[in-house]
Amino acid sequence: MKIVVLHGQSHKGSTWHVTKLLLDELNEKTDAIAEFQTNDIKPCLGCFSCIIKNEALCPHRAVVGQIIEAIEQADIIIAESPNYCMGMSGQLKMLFDHMGYRWMSHRPHRSMKHKIGVAVSTASGIGAEKVTKDIARQMFWWGVAKTYRLPFTVAAMGWEDVKKEKKNKLQKKAKKLAWEIIKRLHNVKPGIRSRFMFCMMKAMQKGKMSWNPVDRKHWEDNGWI
Numbered sequence: 179m180k181i182v183v184l185h186g187q188s189h190k191g192s193t194w195h196v197t198k199l200l201l202d203e204l205n206e207k208t209d210a211i212a213e214f215q216t217n218d219i220k221p222c223l224g225c226f227s228c229i230i231k232n233e234a235l236c237p238h239r240a241v242v243g244q245i246i247e248a249i250e251q252a253d254i255i256i257a258e259s260p261n262y263c264m265g266m267s268g269q270l271k272m273l274f275d276h277m278g279y280r281w282m283s284h285r286p287h288r289s290m291k292h293k294i295g296v297a298v299s300t301a302s303g304i305g306a307e308k309v310t311k312d313i314a315r316q317m318f319w320w321g322v323a324k325t326y327r328l329p330f331t332v333a334a335m336g337w338e339d340v341k342k343e344k345k346n347k348l349q350k351k352a353k354k355l356a357w358e359i360i361k362r363l364h365n366v367k368p369g370i371r372s373r374f375m376f377c378m379m380k381a382m383q384k385g386k387m388s389w390n391p392v393d394r395k396h397w398e399d400n401g402w403i
Contacts (some may be wrong), residue, residue, distance in 0.1 A: 179204070179207050179208050179214075179253050179254065179360075179363060180208070180209055180210045180211075180251060180252045181201070181204065181208055181210070181211045181212070181213070181215075181252055181253070181254045181256060182211075182214070182245075182248045182249050182251075182252035182254070182255055182256070182257075183201070183211065183212070183214065183223055183257075184214055184216060184245070184255070184257040184258070184270065184273060184385070185196060185197075185213065185214065185254065185258060185270075186216055186217060186257070186258055186259030186260070186266055186267040186269055186270030187259060187260055187267050187269065187387055188215055188217045190281055190337075191260060191300075191336060191337055192260070192330075192332045192334070192336065192337045192339070192340060193258050193259065193260045193298060193299060193300045194258070194337075195211065195337045196298055196300055196328065196330060196348055196352070197256060197258045197298050198256075198393040199348060199349055199352040200256070200296070200298070200328065200352045200355060202351050203353050203355075203357075204254070204354075204356045204359065204360070205358030207360055208322075210378070212248045212252070212352075214245050214248065215269075216242075216269040216270050216272065216273045216351060217269050218241055219238065219240075219241055219242060219269065219272045219273055219276065219277070220237075220238050220272070220284065221272055222272065222276050222278075223230075223237060223372045224273040224353045225237070227354050228276070228278070228394075229278065229279045229390065229392070230281040230390060230392060231392065232392070233279050236276065237395045238276060238281065242276045242277075245273065246277065246280075250287055250289055252293065253292075253293060253294065253296050254293065254295075254296065254341075254359065254363070254365060255293060255294070255295045255296070255298055255317065255322065256295075256296045256298060257295070257296070257298070257313045257316075257317070258297070258298035258299065258315065259298075259299055259309055260299060260300055260301065260309075261299055261301035261304075261305030261306050261309050261340050264304075264308055265305075265308070265309060265312060266299070266309050266312055266313060267371070270287050270313075271341075273318070273378070274316045277316075277320065280320055280329040281319040281320065282319055282375055282376055283319075283379050284321075284390070284393050284396075285392075285393055285396040285397075286319070286321040286376075287295045287320075287336075287381075288400055290320050290321035290322050290323070290369050291321055291323050291367070291372075292366060293321060293322050293323060293366070294322070294323065294324050294325070294326070294359055294362065294363060295314065295317035295322040295324070295325035295326070296325070296328060296355070296359070297309070297310035297311075297313035297314045297317070297325060297326070297327045297328065297329075298310065298326075298328045298329075298331070299313070299329050299330075300329075300330050300331070300332050301329075301330075301331055301332070301337055302332060302333060302334060303331065303333070304331070306329035306330055306331060307327075307329045307365050308329065309329065310327035310329040311327065313327075314327055318371075318375075319370065321372065321376065323366045323367055323368045323369075323370070323372070324362065324366050324367075324368075324369070326355055326359065328351065328352070328355060330344075330348055330351070332344060380397070380402055380403060383397045383402075383403055384397075384403045
């Protein structure tokens with residue numbers, strides 16, 4: 179079992195510690211863990227090179243490419259971000275922006291339908307639920323078969339201030355989620371909504387709505403149309 183972790187912040191705060199709790203629970207079953215900070219990723223320029231030409235032409239490919247390669251090789255994708263103004267961090271969003279060409283509407287990677295995603299977020303008050311929902315939405319459009327969400331309100335400004343009873347509750351939630359992931363890992367399949375959307379995109383690529391020959395060739399090469 180290989181895991182890739184996408185950190186949406188550079189500091190080791192509450193969200194980082196919650197992710198660490200989950201990784202510790204998964205550790206016995208893990209062959210390798212690859213962790214990436216998203217702070218060094220520059221904003222997408224909107225040049226469309228990845229979509230209409232080739233993703234290798236992205237001016238930021240040197241940084242983003244190694245992350246995407248790790249995602250392809252992983253069985254589990256963990257993406258985490260604190261709540262920043264009712265949303266994920268700008269750093270993590272920049273990574274998602276660079277992967278727009280991997281959406282089901284363009285060139286989804288066939289391995290995604292066998293992967294499990296996990297969206298993690300904490301907040302001192304409200305907002306963690308929305309962040310995990312936004313991250314899960316991105317993974318859905320990648321074609322990830324199953325995505326779990328782990329939001330938590332820590333009611334503290336930093337991990338050292340989180341009450342012991344809350345940390346114990348988080349520990350139990352992480353353990354339960356790890357057990358669920360391990361149980362489903364070797365039998366994970368896309369849900370009805372994901373299969374329906376894939377069929378919609380298939381019809382688009384096959385029909386008159388297909389406007390991008392690079393996308394269409396990808397679908398043809400994978401034997402989808």
